[in-house]
Amino acid sequence: xxxxxxxxxxxxxIAEWQRDLEKLQERAGKxxxxxxxxxxxxxxxLGAAIDSAIVQLHNLDExxxxxxxxETKDEILKxxxxxxxxxxxxxDKTPFML
Numbered sequence: 001x002x003x004x005x006x007x008x009x010x011x012x013x014i015a016e017w018q019r020d021l022e023k024l025q026e027r028a029g030k031x032x033x034x035x036x037x038x039x040x041x042x043x044x045x046l047g048a049a050i051d052s053a054i055v056q057l058h059n060l061d062e063x064x065x066x067x068x069x070x071e072t073k074d075e076i077l078k079x080x081x082x083x084x085x086x087x088x089x090x091x092d093k094t095p096f097m098l
Contacts, residue, residue, distance in 0.1 A: 006060075006061045006064060006072065006076060007061050010058070010061055010076065013057075013080055014054055014057070017087070018050075021043065021047060021050065024043055024046075028043060046083075046086050049082075049083060049086060050083060053079050053082070057076060060079075061076075
């Protein structure tokens with residue numbers, strides 16, 4: 001089994017975020033007009049956060065050396081968690097039914 005590099009992991013996570021953002025855009029398109037404007041604003045903010053995270057993640061990957069591997073990993077995980085938290089508020093919620 002081949003070990004994944006930080007670049008591979010970062011690229012996979014970016015692809016996941018982009019898929020999730022597309023799903024949100026689809027949901028916003030189906031939402032009522034009063035809800036849609038709020039969703040569009042939040043999606044713009046989320047998109048900007050993702051763009052910023054992408055730049056930071058690629059910079060961390062480029063600067064990673066044998067001496068700073070653990071610190072780099074910790075920083076990557078912090079960035080992953082911060083964007084993932086932003087997505088949590090948008091998760092599809094199945095209504096509770098009896």
